[in-house]
Amino acid sequence: MLTFSRAVLTLGLLLGLMSRLGAAQSIQIANDPGPLAKQVRSEFLYSWNAYKQYAWGHDELLPLSKSSHDWYGVSLYMTPVDALDTMILMGLNDEADKARELIDKNLSFDQDISVKNFEVTIRLLGGLLSGYQLTGDKRLLELAQDLGTRLLPAFNSPTGMPYMFVNLKTGKTSGAVSNPAEIGTLMLEFGTLSKLTGNPAFYDKAKRAVTELYSRRSKIGLVGSTINVETGAWVDTTSHITGGIDSYYEYLLKSWLLFGDKDLEKMWKTSVDAVNKHLADNARTGFWYAQVDMNSGRKISTHFGSLDAFFPAVLARAGDMDRARKLEDSAYKMWTTFSIEPEEMDYSTMKLVSPGYALRPEIIESAYYLYYYTKDDRYQEMAATFLGSLVRYCKTDSGYAALRTVETHSQADSMESYFLAETLKYLYLLYAPRETVDLNKVVFNTEAHPLRKTW
Ligand code: DMJ
Numbered sequence: 001m002l003t004f005s006r007a008v009l010t011l012g013l014l015l016g017l018m019s020r021l022g023a024a025q026s027i028q029i030a031n032d033p034g035p036l037a038k039q040v041r042s043e044f045l046y047s048w049n050a051y052k053q054y055a056w057g058h059d060e061l062l063p064l065s066k067s068s069h070d071w072y073g074v075s076l077y078m079t080p081v082d083a084l085d086t087m088i089l090m091g092l093n094d095e096a097d098k099a100r101e102l103i104d105k106n107l108s109f110d111q112d113i114s115v116k117n118f119e120v121t122i123r124l125l126g127g128l129l130s131g132y133q134l135t136g137d138k139r140l141l142e143l144a145q146d147l148g149t150r151l152l153p154a155f156n157s158p159t160g161m162p163y164m165f166v167n168l169k170t171g172k173t174s175g176a177v178s179n180p181a182e183i184g185t186l187m188l189e190f191g192t193l194s195k196l197t198g199n200p201a202f203y204d205k206a207k208r209a210v211t212e213l214y215s216r217r218s219k220i221g222l223v224g225s226t227i228n229v230e231t232g233a234w235v236d237t238t239s240h241i242t243g244g245i246d247s248y249y250e251y252l253l254k255s256w257l258l259f260g261d262k263d264l265e266k267m268w269k270t271s272v273d274a275v276n277k278h279l280a281d282n283a284r285t286g287f288w289y290a291q292v293d294m295n296s297g298r299k300i301s302t303h304f305g306s307l308d309a310f311f312p313a314v315l316a317r318a319g320d321m322d323r324a325r326k327l328e329d330s331a332y333k334m335w336t337t338f339s340i341e342p343e344e345m346d347y348s349t350m351k352l353v354s355p356g357y358a359l360r361p362e363i364i365e366s367a368y369y370l371y372y373y374t375k376d377d378r379y380q381e382m383a384a385t386f387l388g389s390l391v392r393y394c395k396t397d398s399g400y401a402a403l404r405t406v407e408t409h410s411q412a413d414s415m416e417s418y419f420l421a422e423t424l425k426y427l428y429l430l431y432a433p434r435e436t437v438d439l440n441k442v443v444f445n446t447e448a449h450p451l452r453k454t455w
Contacts, residue, residue, distance in 0.1 A: 047061075125189040176230045185446055223248070286326070
């Protein structure tokens with residue numbers, strides 16, 4: 001029997017959890033999410049169970065060799081940290097508790113390893129922050145603060161734009177030639193860390209980095225592919241929206257939305273105008289975005305791939321439904337042309353350029369945003385195609401595997417942590433009740449970790 005004091009305590013915990021979840025406002029966990037969401041959830045559990053069986057405590061599962069892989073020789077618990085908030089959103093509470101216990105007890109950033117600032121920020125810092133916001137587990141915030149502090153030396157370049165790599169123990173940096181995505185995809189995580197800890201240094205460093213980058217845009221408003229963070233000189237002036245630049249644009253928009261920062265609003269609006277003016281291409285095969293020279297706007301190539309397919313989501317979040325819909329239609333054409341999505345193809349010929357499929361989420365993420373804002377069933381129908389191809393070609397007897405080539409569907413021994421953080425999360429959300437996430441209040445980081453303005 002529940003005593004009065006226990007009942008008060010239980011109610012207090014429940015109210016506390018609800019306010020952290022923002023249950024009445026921004027995130028609601030569905031008890032019965034519907035049959036297709038349940039199917040996605042069971043594919044998630046299938047993959048997570050394979051991780052538990054063959055890679056527990058390591059960064060990632062190797063699904064074909066049924067073994068594990070640690071990015072830097074020691075585990076930074078990439079998969080559990082990346083997957084934690086997906087479990088919470090899916091209502092997999094026991095699994096989430098076990099993952100959180102594993103992280104709380106074992107994850108240590110006191111390691112003499114040189115890590116990629118960008119990857120560790122979007123996967124680990126983002127995952128720890130969203131995990132903290134969803135559960136109130138203070139250990140996750142402590143870990144985030146420790147990690148953020150260890151990453152800060154990355155910004156100690158003459159320009160303030162971060163080096164690519166930083167040693168977590170010594171702070172030694174390396175990798176002076178970086179790219180807009182790695183320089184400009186830090187504000188959501190570092191900014192949230194500042195807001196939650198009261199230390200402005202994280203926000204300020206990440207904002208300076210993106211501001212320095214933006215200030216080096218060309219006269220026509222574009223950025224290039226690679227830049228030297230010590231000299232501030234462009235190394236490669238090819239402009240595009242694919243990997244290496246992609247999430248720079250995403251974070252201009254989302255940093256404005258999450259923090260209400262007017263400087264970011266201006267940077268986003270100027271940048272997206274330039275991208276739409278110089279990269280958008282109404283070709284015979286559809287509406288696409290090309291590669292052009294950042295200074296002249298001269299077209300360099302007509303390649304488009306799975307990473308580019310993030311852009312409809314960003315356009316939709318910004319309210320540009322027309323371009324978002326057209327580009328998602330093109331990306332869907334790419335998926336169906338090859339039976340599953342290739343890393344890259346040439347849209348002028350619809351021929352393969354890079355044939356692998358790395359279990360990437362972007363086209364699914366875009367379908368989710370479009371479904372959320374338009375309520376058009378077309379995007380759930382697309383999602384059925386995505387789920388069908390994934391199950392048919394990528395499912396193994398121990399988790400899911402990337403494909404070496406979409407031509408023969410031969411599999412590769414890799415299940416990146418973003419498959420659980422992003423790919424299956426967005427698929428689930430496409431079918432779960434709309435209220436599961438209030439997209440007007442929640443901002444997903446580029447690894448699909450939901451962040452909320454709780455400050
Ligand atoms: C993820 O780590 C993130 O979405 C990143 O922005 C791009 N690459 C992968 C997924 O493809």
